[in-house]
Amino acid sequence: MSVENAPVVDVDEAAIPVEKKMYYRFESNDKKEFRVSELAIQQSETLNRLVEAMGYTSEDVENKPAIAIENIDGKTLKLVFQWCEHHKGEAIPVDDGSVPKIVEIPEFDAKLMDIDNGLLFKLIWAADYLNIVQLLNVSCKKVANMAQGKTPAQLRRVYLLPSDEEDEAAKRAAQEAQDPRAREVEEEFEERKRQGGNSFF
Amino acid sequence: MEVFKENIVDGMIYTFHFQHFPATAAHIMIGQMIGSDICSLQYVEELYKKIEEKKFSLKKPQLLDMPPHFLENVVKELDVESRAIVRKTCKTLRAFVDHIPLRLEYLAINFSRNPSNSRRINIKLHFADIVVSYYEQEEGCLVTKNRQGEFRFDGRERFVNGDVKQLVLADLKSIFLNPKLEIEGLAITKTKTYRFNPYFTEFIQMLSSLEHKVHVERFSWSVYYNTDELVEILSAMKPSTLKSFESNSLYMVHDPYLPNLCLELNKCLFNLPQWKGAKELNCTCKMNPRYYVYLAQFDQAYLTRNMHTYGQKMTVKTIMALKKKLLENENFVEMKIFEKPSTIPVKGLKRTVRPFQSPINPRWAQFDYPNSVKKLLLRVYSDHIWFKGPCYESDEDESEEDSEDEEFSEEEVEGDSENEEPDGTDGEDEEHDGEIEEDSSDTSDKEPEE
Numbered sequence: 001m002s003v004e005n006a007p008v009v010d011v012d013e014a015a016i017p018v019e020k021k022m023y024y025r026f027e028s029n030d031k032k033e034f035r036v037s038e039l040a041i042q043q044s045e046t047l048n049r050l051v052e053a054m055g056y057t058s059e060d061v062e063n064k065p066a067i068a069i070e071n072i073d074g075k076t077l078k079l080v081f082q083w084c085e086h087h088k089g090e091a092i093p094v095d096d097g098s099v100p101k102i103v104e105i106p107e108f109d110a111k112l113m114d115i116d117n118g119l120l121f122k123l124i125w126a127a128d129y130l131n132i133v134q135l136l137n138v139s140c141k142k143v144a145n146m147a148q149g150k151t152p153a154q155l156r157r158v159y160l161l162p163s164d165e166e167d168e169a170a171k172r173a174a175q176e177a178q179d180p181r182a183r184e185v186e187e188e189f190e191e192r193k194r195q196g197g198n199s200f201f
Numbered sequence: 202m203e204v205f206k207e208n209i210v211d212g213m214i215y216t217f218h219f220q221h222f223p224a225t226a227a228h229i230m231i232g233q234m235i236g237s238d239i240c241s242l243q244y245v246e247e248l249y250k251k252i253e254e255k256k257f258s259l260k261k262p263q264l265l266d267m268p269p270h271f272l273e274n275v276v277k278e279l280d281v282e283s284r285a286i287v288r289k290t291c292k293t294l295r296a297f298v299d300h301i302p303l304r305l306e307y308l309a310i311n312f313s314r315n316p317s318n319s320r321r322i323n324i325k326l327h328f329a330d331i332v333v334s335y336y337e338q339e340e341g342c343l344v345t346k347n348r349q350g351e352f353r354f355d356g357r358e359r360f361v362n363g364d365v366k367q368l369v370l371a372d373l374k375s376i377f378l379n380p381k382l383e384i385e386g387l388a389i390t391k392t393k394t395y396r397f398n399p400y401f402t403e404f405i406q407m408l409s410s411l412e413h414k415v416h417v418e419r420f421s422w423s424v425y426y427n428t429d430e431l432v433e434i435l436s437a438m439k440p441s442t443l444k445s446f447e448s449n450s451l452y453m454v455h456d457p458y459l460p461n462l463c464l465e466l467n468k469c470l471f472n473l474p475q476w477k478g479a480k481e482l483n484c485t486c487k488m489n490p491r492y493y494v495y496l497a498q499f500d501q502a503y504l505t506r507n508m509h510t511y512g513q514k515m516t517v518k519t520i521m522a523l524k525k526k527l528l529e530n531e532n533f534v535e536m537k538i539f540e541k542p543s544t545i546p547v548k549g550l551k552r553t554v555r556p557f558q559s560p561i562n563p564r565w566a567q568f569d570y571p572n573s574v575k576k577l578l579l580r581v582y583s584d585h586i587w588f589k590g591p592c593y594e595s596d597e598d599e600s601e602e603d604s605e606d607e608e609f610s611e612e613e614v615e616g617d618s619e620n621e622e623p624d625g626t627d628g629e630d631e632e633h634d635g636e637i638e639e640d641s642s643d644t645s646d647k648e649p650e651e
Binding site: 103117118121122124125128136137140141143144145147148149150151152155156159160161162163164167 | 261262263264265266267268270271274275276277278279280282283286287289290291292293294357359
């Protein structure tokens with residue numbers, strides 16, 4: 001089991017009271033362990049509630065097993081906790097319903113999200129699962145920015161989107177898979193057509 | 202094609218799992234293929250378990266796998282241009298785009314003809330920060346996109362084959378189809394030169410066919426000749442949201458021999474809930490002064506009547522009828538009606554309102570609102586009439602303007618009958634600028650019925 005200390009853990013001694021300097025241990029689904037400061041955890045509503053409910057003491061966090069996060073792999077979780085540590089102590093934004101939202105991507109976030117689309121989507125999925133509002137906002141903005149200046153065909157390639165025709169074909173295939181009799185009937189119909197019959201019946 | 206870059210053994214195990222081989226068989230086959238000690242049976246079994254628990258997959262996460270509220274937020278983040286492009290990618294994203302609120306600060310749609318080839322049509326969509334232009338060409342259309350204010354192409358242009366009308370209307374429809382669309386300022390312009398423009402006609406039909414009414418707050422109309430099309434477009438808007446109407450070409454239906462029929466036709470506009478609900482008016486118009494009473498619901502109105510092309514003259518009676526109507530609007534701010542100087546019955550009006558001279562400012566006539574202490578003020582200038590209501594807030598520059606005019610003095614009114622009709626009569630049966638006035642049988646003496 002590898003232990004990965006949460007990176008960029010610059011703890012401001014003056015700003016954070018002694019009792020707040022507790023580090024929780026989390027484990028990804030591929031058994032990678034991370035130590036995350038209590039203040040950084042507050043960025044995630046899910047984790048914050050979880051640790052509050054657990055009521056761990058400083059000894060507990062060292063002695064008890066790491067908290068398992070079953071749905072997220074180590075590579076993704078590392079990015080998530082890097083983000084949380086960098087933004088610890090920042091206010092959590094409230095959605096005011098404005099469209100389009102005014103979201104700026106800070107330089108740190110831009111570098112953090114400079115990754116391949118597969119990992120980016122995993123990061124988004126993790127941010128959603130852990131309910132990290134601001135990380136979701138900036139990742140949404142990142143994905144939205146990827147659309148700028150592209151044609152629909154280019155966007156389909158970037159986002160791996162099906163065209164309308166592919167969508168229709170997939171829908172038909174799914175229907176056929178659900179109803180094998182329909183496929184048999186269709187094959188029978190095709191066969192009869194090949195044999196020259198004008199009417200199915 | 203996506204290349205699998207992760208552990209190749211994991212990929213092989215995943216494939217054997219997909220082909221329904223048991224873990225033991227998969228382990229043997231991997232051993233035969235790439236060496237027996239490459240992975241243990243336990244490793245294969247653990248990966249099988251992860252695959253079954255959906256903790257391991259070769260399938261990379263994609264945008265459409267993201268939770269719906271995330272996709273919704275992505276669409277909310279898109280600018281207008283990207284939104285239109287994303288809408289064309291796939292059904293799922295189209296559904297999001299069509300149902301997520303969109304507020305456009307400004308949208309101007311300009312229908313014109315190509316100056317060098319009048320058979321071809323140009324359409325321009327001006328958004329707050331971008332202009333999309335469609336130029337009809339041989340067997341297709343050139344579409345360009347420029348930043349607002351830039352006149353040279355910034356390289357973003359493409360030629361689209363096929364039916365131009367279909368392309369333009371599909372793009373316009375994709376904007377207006379969203380029932381949650383909100384447009385702060387909508388401007389529609391059609392150049393004066395050519396009356397018939399099939400794109401414009403179909404655009405109006407498309408708007409009328411929408412299942413919802415369009416949320417527009419300020420509407421600007423610059424289309425000559427077509428009051429009936431204005432009625433159709435206004436009907437497609439939400440009556441509760443339209444606050445302001447602006448036009449430099451409000452040409453009412455006019456036939457000097459059929460005044461009553463014209464009134465009925467024009468009432469189609471005046472009786473629209475969208476017209477009645479609007480509170481601000483700013484227009485240059487060809488309008489019979491007897492229709493002024495239909496402007497009294499506007500809290501603020503600025504009207505410039507183009508007398509060069511329309512000869513009906515303002516009368517004392519029409520202004521008094523308007524005053525009566527304005528006294529029904531307690532939220533009234535102000536109305537200014539600009540005319541050619543010679544067409545305002547200045548002296549007749551001054552004579553009529555002199556008994557109502559304001560004790561505070563003798564240049565103004567003052568009228569009481571029924572059962573209220575609120576006052577309506579009227580002042581007559583040589584080139585315009587100015588009404589001020591109870592909600593009017595005085596302007597600092599007003600005192601200077603005041604000094605230019607004189608009060609409703611008795612001396613001024615005496616002997617001023619030149620070019621004036623007696624009180625309460627119309628002077629419409631005259632000729633102005635070579636245009637034939639309404640027939641003497643015109644009902645302009647009668648006030649229009651509500």
